[in-house]
Amino acid sequence: MQVAFIGFGLIGGSVARAVRSNPAARRWKMAAWSPSGDGPRQALSDGVIDRAAASPEAVLRGADLVVLAGPATACLTDLDRLAGPWRNLLAADAVITDVASTKGLLVARADAAGLWYVGGHPMAGRETAGYGSSDPDLFVDRPWVVVPGALASETDVARVSSLAIACRARVVLMDAREHDRAVAAISHLPLVVAAALAEAVAGTADWPDAAALAAGGWRDATRVARGDAAMGAAILMTNTPAVVGRLRAFRTVLDGWLGDLERRGGPDEAALAARLEGARTILEDPG
Numbered sequence: 001m002q003v004a005f006i007g008f009g010l011i012g013g014s015v016a017r018a019v020r021s022n023p024a025a026r027r028w029k030m031a032a033w034s035p036s037g038d039g040p041r042q043a044l045s046d047g048v049i050d051r052a053a054a055s056p057e058a059v060l061r062g063a064d065l066v067v068l069a070g071p072a073t074a075c076l077t078d079l080d081r082l083a084g085p086w087r088n089l090l091a092a093d094a095v096i097t098d099v100a101s102t103k104g105l106l107v108a109r110a111d112a113a114g115l116w117y118v119g120g121h122p123m124a125g126r127e128t129a130g131y132g133s134s135d136p137d138l139f140v141d142r143p144w145v146v147v148p149g150a151l152a153s154e155t156d157v158a159r160v161s162s163l164a165i166a167c168r169a170r171v172v173l174m175d176a177r178e179h180d181r182a183v184a185a186i187s188h189l190p191l192v193v194a195a196a197l198a199e200a201v202a203g204t205a206d207w208p209d210a211a212a213l214a215a216g217g218w219r220d221a222t223r224v225a226r227g228d229a230a231m232g233a234a235i236l237m238t239n240t241p242a243v244v245g246r247l248r249a250f251r252t253v254l255d256g257w258l259g260d261l262e263r264r265g266g267p268d269e270a271a272l273a274a275r276l277e278g279a280r281t282i283l284e285d286p287g
Contacts (some may be wrong), residue, residue, distance in 0.1 A: 001025075003163070004063035005049075006056050006078055007033035007070030008039035009228070011099045011122065013048075013134030015067065018167035020048045021136040025166040033059040034070075056081070060089040065159055067120075068098035071234030075100050076109055082261040083113030097155045097163070101183060101231075102238040103147045103176040111150040120148035121179065122169055129228035137168075144169035147176050161181030184242035187224075191232055192247060194225035 005012045016032065019025045031051035032040040040052035053059035056078075060066060066082070068075040075098045082096060098106060103119045110117035123143040126133060144164035150156050161171045174182075201207065201249070232277045236243055260275065261267050 001027075001160070001162070002029045002062055003031070003065045003067060004053075004059045005034075005040075005067045005069050006059060007068060007074060007181070008032040008034040008043065009069065009130050009231075010128065010133050011138075012067065012069030013039055013043060013131035014124075014136065014138040015042060015069070015099065015163070015167055016048050017134050017136035018139055022166050022168070026167070031059045031063070035271070042131055055065060055081065057086065057089055060094075061202045061242045063091065065163060066090070066094060066096045066172055066188050067163070068096065068100070070100075071231045072100040072238040073234040074105065074172050075106055076238070079106065079109045079113060079115065079117075083110075083115055086158050088129065095152075097160045100238075101187060101235045102180055103145070103174075104180045105238045107147055107149050107176045109179070114151065115149065116151050116153075116156055117149035118152045119145075119149065119176065120160055120164065121145040121147075121183070122164065122167070124169075125227070127223055127226040129231070139164070139167040139169040142169050143172045145172050145174050145179055147174055147179055180242045181245075184239055184246045188235055188239055188243045189246040189250060191224050191227075191235070192243065193233075194222045198222050198225050 003016075005016065008016075009153065012032065014035075016030050019028055019030065029051075030049040032043060032049050032054050033053040033056050034040055037052065037054075040049065043049045044052040053057075054234070068078045070078070079096070082090065094116070096110065096115055097120045099120055099122055100106060101121060103121060107119055110119075121144070122139050123145065124138045126135075126138075142168070146157060146160055146164065157173075164171050204210075257275075260271060
């Protein structure tokens with residue numbers, strides 16, 4: 001199989017490195033293009049890919065599977081180009097996929113354009129960006145969500161699933177709406193909350209004193225806010241309704257905490273402990 005990457009940062013680079021390290025995919029050929037060209041050039045030097053293309057048009061020629069690996073908003077633009085000026089460059093049976101964190105708008109755009117598209121979302125990442133941070137083991141035993149477009153055949157789904165399997169991930173078939181609502185809860189809301197926490201605390205006059213004491217709790221709570229800002233903004237732009245719904249629900253819960261802490265006569269220690277115990281129970285036994 002010949003795989004073409006448009007965009008080549010942390011996730012695209014990790015996919016390519018995972019494929020290259022898998023003996024079962026040793027005959028696969030991979031080419032990549034990115035706006036800066038830095039990642040593909042380094043991957044070619046590392047022996048990870050077979051060709052660093054000079055243009056997106058060049059990377060598409062002969063590809064069986066096109067992987068859109070930029071931010072979600074860039075993927076939307078790429079889909080428009082694949083439906084327009086790039087369409088005659090695609091092989092007749094070429095399948096388009098992506099590794100973006102949102103699916104609804106991408107599936108709708110691909111379907112409207114009549115593209116053979118199977119969306120993908122490997123559920124793994126880290127706060128550092130770029131090919132230099134890529135890891136061939138990033139997806140091991142992690143869910144890789146697969147969302148077929150309207151024109152996708154079983155063969156198309158199988159081709160995209162084979163990429164996930166080559167990365168040693170677990171394929172999970174989902175509907176786009178179901179996917180976006182789920183990741184709004186467990187990925188996109190935490191991104192906003194982490195950024196808001198940094199804004200509320202790290203921007204205050206007493207931050208230097210607090211920073212000197214900060215340890216694992218602060219690091220863990222703000223980790224995702226340290227990630228790629230462009231990628232995060234694209235996520236929020238393409239999953240806004242679901243994120244807004246989760247954020248409103250979160251605000252309601254925060255208002256409940258404020259009510260408990262500002263209770264007339266002072267907080268009730270037993271009630272606070274019960275809330276904390278309840279939260280721990282939910283996390284330990286979500287079913």
